[in-house]
Amino acid sequence: MEFRKLKVNDNAQQTNAAVENTLNFAVRAFDKFLGATGLGGRKADYDDEHYEFVGGANDELRKKHYDKSLRLLWKAGRHAEWSSFNDCSKEEEMLVKLADENLSETEKKQVSRMQSAEFRELLNREYTPAQKQAIVNILSLIGHGEAYAWLVSNEVLRDVKSTGAKAALTMQVLEEAKHFVVLRELIHAFEMPIPRLPVYEYMMLEGTLKSKGLEKFFGMNVLVEGIALSIFGALSKFPGLEVLEMFHLDESRHCALPTNYLKTTPLTWWEKNNPAAMVKRFALVLPAIPLAFKMEPDFAELGIDVFDFGGSLVRKVINLAYRVGFHLPLPQENMKDFINYLFNAYCQATRDGHTYQRFLDREATTGEKELAVEREVFLMASA
Ligand SMILES: [Fe+2]
Numbered sequence: 001m002e003f004r005k006l007k008v009n010d011n012a013q014q015t016n017a018a019v020e021n022t023l024n025f026a027v028r029a030f031d032k033f034l035g036a037t038g039l040g041g042r043k044a045d046y047d048d049e050h051y052e053f054v055g056g057a058n059d060e061l062r063k064k065h066y067d068k069s070l071r072l073l074w075k076a077g078r079h080a081e082w083s084s085f086n087d088c089s090k091e092e093e094m095l096v097k098l099a100d101e102n103l104s105e106t107e108k109k110q111v112s113r114m115q116s117a118e119f120r121e122l123l124n125r126e127y128t129p130a131q132k133q134a135i136v137n138i139l140s141l142i143g144h145g146e147a148y149a150w151l152v153s154n155e156v157l158r159d160v161k162s163t164g165a166k167a168a169l170t171m172q173v174l175e176e177a178k179h180f181v182v183l184r185e186l187i188h189a190f191e192m193p194i195p196r197l198p199v200y201e202y203m204m205l206e207g208t209l210k211s212k213g214l215e216k217f218f219g220m221n222v223l224v225e226g227i228a229l230s231i232f233g234a235l236s237k238f239p240g241l242e243v244l245e246m247f248h249l250d251e252s253r254h255c256a257l258p259t260n261y262l263k264t265t266p267l268t269w270w271e272k273n274n275p276a277a278m279v280k281r282f283a284l285v286l287p288a289i290p291l292a293f294k295m296e297p298d299f300a301e302l303g304i305d306v307f308d309f310g311g312s313l314v315r316k317v318i319n320l321a322y323r324v325g326f327h328l329p330l331p332q333e334n335m336k337d338f339i340n341y342l343f344n345a346y347c348q349a350t351r352d353g354h355t356y357q358r359f360l361d362r363e364a365t366t367g368e369k370e371l372a373v374e375r376e377v378f379l380m381a382s383a
């Protein structure tokens, strides 16, 4: 293509350039001064001179979290066909249709039973009202947690450095939004009263949202998502709850995020061992103990001993926390012994003929796929 170049005034151009340069220097210097004095300054942690976010490209994290999330992004329209979601593209709908046509008679029956009215019938057939209520009580813990995960990941997106890390957090924000809305619909399908947040969980979630900077990684990605991962792992093999396997995959990636991020941007010795920070972390963990006491009847209704579940969960969360560098006020093994002691003391006081148990050696996750996914997260953390 040919252009007819127009003439410009060179002198005016030079003046324009000089004025812009001076103003740029003055504005940025002033913002730097405000930033250094803590009075404000530039809000975006964006490095336009390098065309990257502050912290650099961090392609490794982008590949492990953003790209992988996109690859594994699951559609509710496909995995929760009983739901009202319509998030498949035309091509994906076509694939589902083609897959449908190739289903055997038994497979077709299975698919159709997942659809709305049939889905509710399936739940009614499979579970007594008390079991349905127990599932709702347990799943709604995470349902409320997803709302906070959405808010917290949105804030961490601002706090992490590097383009790769921001891309990873962007995917987490998207996934949490999907978790909140899909889980909400799943829980409503049980047609049982949905409880409010128990105060212990309220304290954990509010404490996490209010914690500063990367400490949010501890409250959310280690503690709350560790709880979510364990609940999805324990329930995903229940009839009608198969979609939880998809949630479990996403949560495992979210639990792995602090490990991958802090490998590239490690916490300082002081950030790990600062006594005030250790006490604050402990204060976030503590409400989980009375929460376990409170949830005992719901787990019991489904044939799960809450302390087997809690022991399996506490072991994973504590191992992950220490590996990443989020230390607690006691050494790792003493911390585990202390919680096992509390569980046993409670059982001693409330259960007839209780004998000392090693609850922290239990495994609550069922399903080979889920166990393999967890091994990847927790072994990676110990590598
Ligand atoms: Fe989630």
Ligand SMILES: [Fe+2]
Pocket: 149, 176, 225, 250, 251, 254
């Ligand atoms: Fe999550």
